[in-house]
Amino acid sequence: xNENNFEALRQLLKLKRQETPPLGYFKGFSGQIIAxxxxxxARGHSSEVPWLxxxxxxxxxxxxxxxxxxxALCLLxxxxxxxxxxxxxxxxxxxxxxxxxxxxxxxxxPAVLPQSVDSAGIIASTNPATSLQPxxxxxxxxxxxxxxxxxxxxxx
Amino acid sequence: MxxxxxxxxxxxDLEPAAAAPVAEMDLVRRAQRGELAAYDELVQRYQERxxxxxxxxxxxxxxxxDLAQDSFIKAFQALKSFKGGSSFYTWLYRIAVNKTINFLKxxxxxxxxxxxxxxxxxxxxxxxxxxxxxxxxxxxAGLKELQEKxxxxxxxxxxxxxxxxxxxxxxxxSHEEIAQIMDCNIGTVRSRLFYARQQLQSLLADYLKxx
Numbered sequence: 001x002n003e004n005n006f007e008a009l010r011q012l013l014k015l016k017r018q019e020t021p022p023l024g025y026f027k028g029f030s031g032q033i034i035a036x037x038x039x040x041x042a043r044g045h046s047s048e049v050p051w052l053x054x055x056x057x058x059x060x061x062x063x064x065x066x067x068x069x070x071x072a073l074c075l076l077x078x079x080x081x082x083x084x085x086x087x088x089x090x091x092x093x094x095x096x097x098x099x100x101x102x103x104x105x106x107x108x109x110p111a112v113l114p115q116s117v118d119s120a121g122i123i124a125s126t127n128p129a130t131s132l133q134p135x136x137x138x139x140x141x142x143x144x145x146x147x148x149x150x151x152x153x154x155x156x
Numbered sequence: 157m158x159x160x161x162x163x164x165x166x167x168x169d170l171e172p173a174a175a176a177p178v179a180e181m182d183l184v185r186r187a188q189r190g191e192l193a194a195y196d197e198l199v200q201r202y203q204e205r206x207x208x209x210x211x212x213x214x215x216x217x218x219x220x221x222d223l224a225q226d227s228f229i230k231a232f233q234a235l236k237s238f239k240g241g242s243s244f245y246t247w248l249y250r251i252a253v254n255k256t257i258n259f260l261k262x263x264x265x266x267x268x269x270x271x272x273x274x275x276x277x278x279x280x281x282x283x284x285x286x287x288x289x290x291x292x293x294x295x296x297a298g299l300k301e302l303q304e305k306x307x308x309x310x311x312x313x314x315x316x317x318x319x320x321x322x323x324x325x326x327x328x329x330s331h332e333e334i335a336q337i338m339d340c341n342i343g344t345v346r347s348r349l350f351y352a353r354q355q356l357q358s359l360l361a362d363y364l365k366x367x
Binding site: 006008010012013014016017018019022026029030032033034036037040060 | 192195196199200203204207211212217220221224225228229232262299302303306310321322325326353356357360363364
């Protein structure tokens with residue numbers, strides 16, 4: 001490239017050097033900066049931009065970051081909706097596991113309680129009256145975790 | 157106080173530091189320890205050049221004032237991270253340039269020009285009078301009109317191209333220093349300068365006499 005080709009342009013660009021700030025502008029310039037630094041130090045960390053504002057500024061300067069953040073939020077929302085729409089699938093394994101456990105509970109429960117426990121006047125047996133069966137609740141729903149307990153009154 | 161700069165003799169990369177290299181590093185170290193008096197000295201040393209660069213990039217005095225001040229404050233806050241890999245001057249310039257480019261990206265289409273800050277003596281400057289009468293075919297063009305056209309043409313360039321022209325042709329910095337400031341190689345600086353000049357030449361064809 002030949003610098004001479006642009007000599008006229010370079011001469012014209014010299015005009016830019018004549019654009020000056022107002023008279024005396026630089027006299028107080030450094031003082032203003034130092035004052036602002038001092039004020040910032042005095043305020044300490046409380047003067048820092050809030051994290052939310054910083055995040056918004058990041059979005060402003062980096063649209064890709066904003067897009068990625070929005071996508072992540074959408075994915076999170078969709079994931080939440082999908083989970084919320086599948087309550088049955090989460091209860092079914094619980095039902096199955098409770099049925100499976102009923103046998104093992106019966107195995108460890110003592111068949112006969114010692115008579116000394118009779119002092120309360122009521123013999124309580126923890127033997128299940130039936131195997132674990134879902135019990136209908138007041139609201140028409142079955143509670144999979146409830147189980148019946150039989151009581152034997154003295155003299156009966 | 158006017159801000160007429162030196163003639164366009166290219167400065168070398170380390171010129172600002174070379175003027176008083178030890179003193180500058182000493183000031184930087186003291187400022188890193190939190191001595192505001194030392195930082196005040198550094199600000200005074202570079203305020204005019206930083207302001208001028210920002211002003212020529214934005215063509216607006218108020219914006220240049222805010223950006224120059226913000227750049228110095230940001231530099232102070234980041235001073236502890238300055239390891240001396242480049243001169244303080246180059247490091248400071250980088251901060252100011254990045255801040256300005258970010259600002260211009262935000263501002264985009266909002267164009268302001270404050271051209272009423274011309275030095276009153278400019279109209280009587282014999283060199284400029286000669287420049288206008290000799291170098292421009294439109295001899296009736298006034299100084300202010302020329303500056304308006306010049307600024308409008310500069311604002312049509314992309315930020316990197318405008319920055320190269322401002323640093324080299326207006327502020328007289330060397331290709332090497334511009335490469336350091338813009339964090340690119342010298343070849344990129346040269347090609348950007350060539351392209352920017354071509355653009356400006358076509359935009360200002362009415363005001364340029366063919367050589």
